[in-house]
Amino acid sequence: MTLRSSGGHPEDDLSRVNQRKPWLIKTSQISIGLRWVEPPVSNDSLSPVVVRVVLPIGFTSTRENRMTVIVAARSGKHVTVAADRQTTAGGSQMENSEPKLFIRGKYVIGCAGDVRAAQVLRYTANWPTWRPKEEPDWLRFVVTKVVPEMRRVLSQANEEDADVITLIANRGRFATIYENGAVMADRSGRTAIGSGSAEALGYLGKDGPWGPEEIVTAVSRSSATDIGCSGPISVADTRSLEVFTQDDS
Structure with missing residues (x-):
């Protein structure tokens, strides 16, 4: 299965990661919304957290x-x-x-x-x-x-x-x-x-x-x-x- 962001271009995906913007991964079967949150311990890294998973009626991801x-x-x-x-x-x-x-x-x-x-x-x-x-x-x-x-x-x-x-x-x-x-x-x-x-x-x-x-x-x-x-x-x-x-x- 190939995952693509809503933009569909890898450079757009990288830009969103670097800018810590919300991110949407979409396929014909599933869409996953991501946002970036500060970790509990102070450091320079951020962690992606899944905030939305949408499955069409009657479908699963496999x-x-x-x-x-x-x-x-x-x-x-x-x-x-x-x-x-x-x-x-x-x-x-x-x-x-x-x-x-x-x-x-x-x-x-x-x-x-x-x-x-x-x-x-x-x-x-x-x-x-x-x-x-x-x-x-x-x-x-x-x-x-x-x-x-x-x-x-x-x-x-x-x-x-x-x-x-x-x-x-x-x-x-x-x-x-x-x-x-x-x-x-x-x-x-x-x-x-x-x-x-x-x-x-x-x-x-x-x-x-x-x-x-x-x-x-x-x-x-x-x-x-x-x-x-x-x-x-x-x-x-x-x-x-x-x-x-x-x-x-």
Whole structure:
């Protein structure tokens, strides 16, 4: 994570330190206000003291704490994706009327993080068609074609700094796209995002294969132990390209 002051220029930051002026550090996830106070013992140094920390509703300062669990794993020649349905806003927990998974073309897509940004991606992005014979490098395709389209629509909606992680699957491949546009294509054959990801991956282990039942169970385990995950479980795969919902039991 890169921290920048409100001015955004390092020389401005240094000037504020030298002049002992109030200082504001801002990122897309957090803002921290600083002021300078005299230490209890008389000397030439001053100490910065945090006087304000602001977190947007439903956010924390690390990506692992997004209140969600979405799991993807290869099942034969296809990918199965499963997700919980809880939406968290401050201290309130809600079951969203629409699943976190959606289908666009041959993609199964799920988003964790900012709800507005996820809706922009769901309803306005023109997801590029992946043709393996023309572009066999899946990671390159996602980096050069998918990410620019995502950033385009988010920028148009004034959500370019939104805190959202997107998991996409197509045919037998999947990738995780982070909020800064970085792409991770896990070679292990399974991945997970959101606050319940550690529990889900721990259940799946490192060695496949993983069937759809195991992937659903991974989400169910996370829902049982993580306060940020609950509700019916949505399931989709890159073969049927349909989203199904089942009770979390």
